[in-house]
Amino acid sequence: MAAARSSAAAEKRRAILDAAVRVFARQGFHTSRVSDIADEAGVAYGLVYHYFRSKDEVLDTLFLERWDVLLETIREVDQQDLPVRDKLGAIAGFIVDSYRHDPDLMKVVIVEVTRAANTFGQTHLAKIREAYALIAVVVEHAQARAELRSDIAPQFAAMAFYGAIEQVLTGWIFDILPQAPADLEEAKRFVVETICGGLDDRSVG
Amino acid sequence: MAAARSSAAAEKRRAILDAAVRVFARQGFHTSRVSDIADEAGVAYGLVYHYFRSKDEVLDTLFLERWDVLLETIREVDQQDLPVRDKLGAIAGFIVDSYRHDPDLMKVVIVEVTRAANTFGQTHLAKIREAYALIAVVVEHAQARAELRSDIAPQFAAMAFYGAIEQVLTGWIFDILPQAPADLEEAKRFVVETICGGLDDRSVG
């Protein structure tokens, strides 16, 4: 059947994307050549251009695949009837788990797109903003229910929350922070606890 | 006198650096050509190479000039006998004021170096880490004095604090957050308040 052909083709496409993740993670997008991707995938140079219009489109695809899942997750989380801490915990958890599951992919998404908003990510600014906006909505809802203080703009709170997570990820990516399984697990709780509870010592004493 | 010559030369060097800031901020480092810098500075192409060994060295110089001042500031702040909030407020204030004073330069430092740690900033990872480490020390001291809770690792707290600031700057840089003078001023307090006090609603009632 013809399906065999097209599913084999789909696998090739996937192989190229997976190879690109490894190459981009190792060398960075700008210093990666298309031939590096082809070699890593064990495929001819030209085939990359059979499946993708350009080198940029490969990165585009990787980013969008992942980011859309993130956006969907945030939307779902917000619709549930949970305390803010659980909602934010779920979001932080998703991001941390994404890193645990495929550190290379998260490295590429964060370092090459999210954090490179000037050169490349300009294209994706709207998508990136959407995540901030969705988190801001979560905060807003919590403020409306008096779960969170209302004297801090939700947009700023969202940036602080997301910034804290991204910075921790960046710390792992560049081996600045310890990343044993226990550290990853702790980080989820830590980010939420820091942002919601604050660092102040409130012990009785 | 010969001094006139060398001070004129120093001014040319400065002019090239200033032009580079504008060009890098506008186009991003990777898409900036050396000729763009020369044109912007109103200077011949070759002169850039008279003052700098390479295009990278231009960015190096810009980054180090600014980052060293930041490191020095953090060190000084930590030595003073102040409550943590004031210390962290001073650090946040310095960064926000740096942005206010020269947004283009901060954009370049953050977007092209700090946040581009994979491709370019790898070189400067040690310098960048130093800032995290110094902030962690501030947190550690505060924990020792029971100003801050001790159940959160200082390194993580430092990342959350720095990440929150950087994210807010990034928000300004890409016009995601409002940046009227009042917003900048508020942001200083906001970051410290979020990180130290937390977002939880603690109002009576």
Added chain:
DNA sequence: CCACAGGTTGACTGACCAGTCAATCGCCGT
């Protein structure tokens, strides 16, 4: 068993640009 439509190949091209360098300029001291 043939023919055709993908899928697959990799040599080639055109553009781009960092960095070089030999020539020129113009200030300074004499």
Added chain:
DNA sequence: ACGGCGATTGACTGGTCAGTCAACCTGTGG
């Protein structure tokens, strides 16, 4: 005036690489 030296110029070179394309391969359907 003039000789010298650092500052300044910009045309040129060498290498790199994204993207093209014409040829080739393979398996599917008739």
